[in-house]
Amino acid sequence: DIQMTQSPFSLSASVGDRVTITCRASQSIRGWLAWYQQKPGKAPKLLIYKAASLESGVPSRFSGSGSGTDFTLTISSLQPDDFATYYCQQYNTYPYTFGQGTKLEI
């Protein structure tokens, strides 16, 4: 199975900050990576797919990059609504594994 490792595990930041979360795959997944945002008590929400494609309706302050084994999610200017937990997921090979999550706190 492909292991997905996110860092950091948690992150404290302020409104207006630029934030970067990283995700590393245990083997190449080419560009088949998605990022999701989850708030407490809610289902996850798709932000980014194919490493860098922004899902429709997602604010442009979110961006993704990377290929192969190393990927990043960047939020250019944090807004109050962005404080949540973020997950990466590879969909190169079943099982489609998730990273362990990054909790973004105020």
Add this chain to the structure above:
Amino acid sequence: EVQLLESGGGLVQPGGSLRLSCAASGFTLSTYAMNWVRQAPGKGLEWVSAISGYRSETYFAESVRGRFTVSRDNYRSTLFLEMNSLKAEDTAIYFCARSAMIAGVPAHVDHWGQGTLVSVS
């Protein structure tokens, strides 16, 4: 509008069985791969199982292989997860999730249900 509505969760004793359902609407179920993803209390997301569209090929996480089965009724637009030999560590919210299809290949999850809670105790 795509909607996924899970049901069937509840409290079950260790070793017991439970069948989850996911009613899909707003799209043709047979043309999409579908997933089950779970989240234990206070923990992260864990991909559990998937079933492909037309050929209904199935895939499972190692943690549930041999105990869980996944199936679909395209006529009734419903996805199922049959869970047997349940363990305490299967306690979680179970989400039904649709895979986007890229050139016929299952990709990222583009729609999620609200989840149903399974408690094994």
